[in-house]
Amino acid sequence: MPIKLKTSDAGFEERFAAFLTTKREVSQEVDDTVREIIADVRRRGDEAVIELTRKFDRFDLDSSELRVTSEEIAQAYEKADPATVEALRLARERIEAHHRRQVPEDKRYSDKIGAELGWRWTAISAVGLYVPGGMASYPSSVLMNAVPARVAGVERIAMVVPTPDGALNPLVLVAADIAGVDEIYRIGGAQAVAALAYGTDTIAPVDKIVGPGNAYVAAAKRQVFGKVGIDMIAGPSEVLVVADANNNPDWIAADLLAQAEHDQAAQSILITDDEDFGASVEEAVDRQLSQLSREEIARPSWKDFGATILVNTIEEALPLIDRIAPEHLELALDDDAGEALLQRIQHAGAVFLGRHTPEVIGDYVGGSNHVLPTARSARFSSGLSVHDFVKRMSILKxxxxxxxxxxxxxxxxxxxxxxxxxxxxxxxxxxx
Amino acid sequence: MPIKLKTSDAGFEERFAAFLTTKREVSQEVDDTVREIIADVRRRGDEAVIELTRKFDRFDLDSSELRVTSEEIAQAYEKADPATVEALRLARERIEAHHRRQVPEDKRYSDKIGAELGWRWTAISAVGLYVPGGMASYPSSVLMNAVPARVAGVERIAMVVPTPDGALNPLVLVAADIAGVDEIYRIGGAQAVAALAYGTDTIAPVDKIVGPGNAYVAAAKRQVFGKVGIDMIAGPSEVLVVADANNNPDWIAADLLAQAEHDQAAQSILITDDEDFGASVEEAVDRQLSQLSREEIARPSWKDFGATILVNTIEEALPLIDRIAPEHLELALDDDAGEALLQRIQHAGAVFLGRHTPEVIGDYVGGSNHVLPTARSARFSSGLSVHDFVKRMSILKxxxxxxxxxxxxxxxxxxxxxxxxxxxxxxxxxxx
The missing domain is CATH 1.20.5.1300 (Single alpha-helices involved in coiled-coils or other helix-helix interfaces)
Known part of the structure; x- marks a missing residue:
């Protein structure tokens, strides 16, 4: 059963502190394996990549087949549901419009002694985008990573996506095409990260690598950091919903489960000031769980890592929010209450205000980015943005x-x- | 002798490409040692830190002595040259004034369908600042790391600095005090990074760790990344001076040597369109070398990694600059020529314009930051700024x-x- 906490209970502080440090992922020690893979790709290039792809993805190809062809992309459009393609186009348009507002401005000024200072922003030249294969191969993630790079002015976006047993989600190709990805390679794992960082005969090296991946991909990104830039290391994700009694418990339950269905290590937390409402949400969760196609993922996530926290007042939620530093924060409150809370929050990745802004809208078509700091890293990092694809040259004269x-x-x-x-x-x- | 290249030579492209990939640092494999140290500090806290300090810094202390006292800071002021203290105060004031202009703005807007989007910037709560001990224990670096954090609104800045054999540079304490550092601990190495990341009984954990260090410190930062944020991994630094014949060769030689004296792995590069001028600079370098107190560092740096590149026109320098992606770039040219070049450069950490802006001013009192991307990492990263100490919460309604x-x-x-x-x-x- 999900954990239940009440701020009014005597042992709250201790239990909340323990809750915060709950490990949701078993860290795999894969550093040595990854180090060997990277060294192998540096030494043997394409040949190593092809061998490792045969080994890990059970898929045979030669150098000329590494790259996905324009014919394959055209075929992917034919396989895709037209309504979904349209939805992806709408998403791209909204993501692009929002991210255009993030493009930072150059500056030049003279100070009081007449010294000139300032800075100029320029785009990273080449970016590598890692897209996971299999179940977590999401077209929406392709858009969320590639569109900000394009808006920033990145000249070359090279995407890698593993195709276990040769299978490739056509919508991932469609999304890449819609987002303006320049090159797509059907490889994955640490070997793909190494190929992007160091280059091979077929794949020119990039300057920065972004995108989520499994433990091997994360370790590889960590090891190539310095040679190239990397984005954050993604951990298991979470949602924190702060809801008063004036919400439909079914809606809030659905939001908690939308998070839980991602991953058994995902975490859904409800903070409410009304015990009866909290109980209604839990009942609704139980009811809805059995109707989910991903019940076998959502149920253990909710059971092992879900939580409801009862506060005396919504005001009391503030320090808890900051300590959780949630990736996603829904404030399902009246407008005034939500805005007041928002202005005082220090640590959260993305905030969804009001009763009609389910976090899921931000996953797809809100326009804001869904690549957000997980596992309390909102304490020190931001969601993906145009800033991740530009850098600042400082100027002194x-x-x-x-x-x-x-x-x-x-x-x-x-x-x-x-x-x-x-x-x-x-x-x-x-x-x- | 430093390498000499001419763009007009037949083999230029090949030689320049080889020059770019010259390894300047032997990478030390210290990952396993560092992993053990971090595990030890997580397990035993202060006790491990004290033991490791005894072992590596030959310095005995107990928990109550880990933190530098306010009396010691007061004593440091007494030991310091008053003119230098004043100079550090001027530096802080100018760094602060410049970095205030970097504070990013919040945003809220409604789009064409009436959806509200935006973002809010908030400061990281607690930052750890690593300051190397010994020869590279620079008071200016303390200012460059701590002042932007303070400007960003960071509530708590905890500094660590190793004191080999108990020796601590009083100016480092003075600079920390001037910059507004809240806590100073006399520890260093991977154990200090682990203590900052995970906390001990004496040292509360921080959310992000910045500052340069040796191979152990760099490996430790890489390993704790994710648990906390980190800044870039600093490599050996470099200057690229683009100078026409209308420069005093002695001035340009002095600028090249200011870089070379940092470190035997530092790199100084001259690009000029005048062969005679280039030869005069090289002669001036040889003359000045023997007058430097750090000749034994500067000479091998210049000999092993220095370079002069002769171009037919200054225009030809542009693609070379971008491929070198220098940490520091001096454009010792007429104003018009320098500004024109600046607008077209894609990759450089900091640009110093004109004949009266030696890079050294930027090291200390220009106001811009001297923590800059080294070893070609200006291709994907920026110098330290207020941005490194804030994060963006995205908003959707x-x-x-x-x-x-x-x-x-x-x-x-x-x-x-x-x-x-x-x-x-x-x-x-x-x-x-």
């Missing part, structure tokens, strides 16, 4: 007057650090 | 009308992904 004004302080610090050469690079210009 | 408009597309995608529970969370609100 002095004239002789400003150099004279600032020079002596620079020399003093340089000398205190034992860096004579630094001091000289300034003093030589000041005839000191 | 629909009313019934917007949910009706977007709902069917969300349901279509959810069903195509086999996520019935997602579809239901929308359809249940639409009475579908």
């Amino acid at each position: 002095l004239g002789p007057d400003q150099l004279r004004e600032l020079g002596p302080a620079a020399i003093a610090i340089a000398e205190s650090e034992g860096l004579d050469g630094h001091a000289r690079s300034v003093s030589i210009r000041l005839n000191l | 629909l009313g019934p009308d917007q949910l009706r408009e977007l709902g069917p597309a969300a349901i279509a995608i959810a069903e195509s992904e086999g996520l019935d529970g997602h579809a239901r969370s929308v359809s249940i609100r639409l009475n579908l």
Whole structure:
């Protein structure tokens, strides 16, 4: 049964602290295997990638078949349901419109001594996008990763997606095409990450790798970090729903289960100030569970990691929200109450306001990004955005007057650090 | 001797490509040692930290002595040269003024269907700052890491600095105090990173760890990434100076050596369109080398990794700059030529414009940050800024009308992904 906590209970603090540290994923020690795979791909390139694909994906190909062809993409459109293709186009349009507002602005200014400072943003040239195969091969994730890169001005987006036993979700190809992905390779695992980071004869290296994957992919991203940039390491995801009694318990139950059906390690948490309402939601969850096609995933998620927390007032939810630092936060409250809470929250990935904003809308067609910091990492990171695909070049320009004004302080610090050469690079210009 | 390349030579492309991949650091395989240290600190906390400090820093302390006291900070001011303290204060003031302009703005807007979107930026609550001990224990780096965190609104900044044999640079304490660091612990290495990430009885855990360190520190940061955020992994640094013949060769030589004196693995590169000028700079480098107190560092750096590249026109420098993606780029050119080049550069950490902006000013008192992407990582990352200490919460709010408009597309995608529970969370609100 999901855990039940009440802030009014004597042992609350202890139980809540324990709840926060619950491990939801068994960490796999795959570092050594991954290190060997990366070294092998660096050494033998395509040949290693092909061998490893045969081994792990039970799928035979040669170098010329690594890349998905435009014919295959055209065929994928034919296999796809037209209404879904239209829905993906709407999603792309809305994601693009929202992310365009994130493009950061360049800046130049003169300060009070006349020194010029500023910065210029430029796009990363080439980005690799990892898309998982099998059950978690989501077309929506392709859009969420590729569209912001395109908006940022990335010139080349290379996607990799494993095709276990040769099977490839046609909607993933359609989504890649709609998002403007330039190249698609039917490979996955640590070997795909290594190929993107170091390049092979067939695959040119990229500058940054984004996208979720299993433990091997995560370990590979960690190991190639530095050679290329990477996005966050995705953990099991979660939703926290803060709901008062003026909600339909069935709606809230559906939101909790939408999270739970992702993964047995997913977590759904309800915070409410009404004990009866909480009980109604739990009953609704039980009722709806048996109607889900993914019941065998959602049920253990809810049973093992689900929680309801009863608070005396919604106000009391605030510190709990920040400590949970949820990936997704629904505030199913009246407008005023939701907005007031929103302004005071410190740590959350994405906030869904009001009773008509199920988190699922944000997964697909809201326009905001569904790649969000999981497992409490909203404490230190943000959801994916245009910012992840641009970088800032800082600019400094002095004239002789400003150099004279600032020079002596620079020399003093340089000398205190034992860096004579630094001091000289300034003093030589000041005839000191 | 430093390498000499000419774009007009037949073998240029091949030699330049080889130059770009020159390894400047031997990568140390320290992962297993670091993994054990982190596990030990997680298990035994303070006790492990104290033992490891005794072992690696030859320094004995108990839990109550881990933290530097306010008396010690007061004493540090007494030991410090007042002019240097003033210079550090000027530096802090200028760094703060510049970084205030980086604070990002919140946003809320309604789109064409009336959906509300936006985001809110909030600060990371607690940040750990790693400061190396010994020769590379720079007060300027303390300012460059701590001031942006303070400007971002970080509530708690905890600094760690190893004190080999008990020795601690008083200016590091002064800089920490000037920057507003809240806590200072005299520990270093992987054990300090582990203590910051997981906490001990004495040291509360932080949410993100920044600052440079040796191979052990870098490996530890890589391993704790995910549990906490980390900044970039710093590699050996470099300067690229693009200079025409209208420069004083002594000035340019001094700039090249200011970089070379950092580290034997540092790299100084000159690109010029005038062969005689290039030769004059090289002669000036040789002359100045013997006058440097850190000659034994600067000479091998220049000899092993230095380079001059002769181009036919400054225009030709552009693609070379982007491929080098230098940490520091000096454009010692006329204003017009420098500005024109700047607007077209894609990859560089920081650009210093004109003949009176030696890179060293940016190290200390320019106001911009000196923590910059090294070793070609400017292809995918930026210098340290306020952005590294804030994160973005995304906001979405629909009313019934917007949910009706977007709902069917969300349901279509959810069903195509086999996520019935997602579809239901929308359809249940639409009475579908």
